Amino acid sequence: DTEVTQTPKHLVMGMTNKKSLKCEQHMGHRAMYWYKQKAKKPPELMFVYSYEKLSINESVPSRFSPECPNSSLLNLHLHALQPEDSALYLCASSQAGGSNTEAFFGQGTRLTVV
């Protein structure tokens, strides 16, 4: 199983809503990532978890709150978002270090903030 599964695939939320994005992998990877991708742009790194601990936060606004409940799951909690936060949110996982560090990506959640 080399899949990273993201739910939901599409999400429309108002600026006062609270929602969560979910990501799951069963490859035994111990590094998990959240990326944000705007249209016609490359993915931008938001957060990195290594061994279930937050290791990198790329100065992301606090309205985005990541959580790693266990080694297979990664959540992104959303609260009081702005329309400019509309984007494709990609989750990825990889082995943490070692000789095989390729990242496997999910299909993404397309988020629209209205």
Place this chain on the structure above:
Amino acid sequence: AQSVTQLDSQVPVFEEAPVELRCNYSSSVSVYLFWYVQYPNQGLQLLLKYLSGSTLVKGINGFEAEFNKSQTSFHLRKPSVHISDTAEYFCAVSDPWASKIIFGSGTRLSIRP
């Protein structure tokens, strides 16, 4: 810190013609290099990777890339493209500890029949 530069934002090419997508990187430490493809409204799929060893790397869908340390380049090539290769291609770099994977700005490959 690592960075990646993709020199061409768009590359139009005729079907069955060869193609090269250019990528240059910058890093003060050894790096791992990747090419990913993204089809419309989808996530990213790994085409190939360079970790160490042979500088010519073969990937899926007939793509290959050559790591050139002296020129800090990792160009992607395919000898004969197909309509189905139409997509966005991203070059990416990470440090050996996989703490970050940084993407280039992307190259849109458009295939003309």
